[in-house]
Amino acid sequence: MKKTLSLLLTAIILGINTGTAIAMPPAQDNVSIMHRQSRAQMRREFEQRLNLTDKQKEKAKQLHKQGREQIQPVIMQIEVKRQEIETVKLSRISVKMQEEKIAQLNAEIKELEKQAQEIRKKNSQEFEKLLNKKQRAELEKMKAEGRARFEQKHPPRAPFQGLGTPNFLLRPLLPLPHENH
Secondary structure, eight states: OHHHHHHHHHHHHHHHHHHHHHSOOHHHHHHHHHHHHHHHHHHHHHHHHHTOOHHHHHHHHHHHHHHHHHHHHHHHHHHHHHHHHHHHHHSOSOHHHHHHHHHHHHHHHHHHHHHHHHHHHHHHHHHHHTSOHHHHHHHHHHHHHHHHHHHHHSOOOOTTOGGGOOHHHHSOOOOOGGGOO
16 A cells, blocks of 8 residues: 555656646746856867867767766656655654654665766766876866865855754853862
């Protein structure tokens, strides 16, 4: 019974998700077209900066396509698990059962995200094999610049800052009994 219900909910969720993707408002279409144009421009600049040959560009395109085909099912599974979590949150089962099911689904999502990361890493390594020494050095330089830009825009946070600060860290330290003398 639970399996049937779970399958039914998954089918409904996937059906809704598919329907949503088809019925995009025109404003989002324009945004996605602009986004694709900027991605294409970024790709051209990337290829130009690395000074890729036509052969390397074609091979890179094939690698990218293969990687996308490998990762797509994993991403779909992650999305289904996230939608299942939302369904569990709306269900009328006990809070404890909800928490257990959500914890299980989050663990499954974490595993799937590891799989996706491995696919990305493998794809990146395959791309780097296409490059000569000079191109690899330039790529490392580009990665370092990207990391620096990220760190500039996203400064590190100290642990326990903000809303999550435990109360015991906010209280002043009490003097020890032997220090009162």
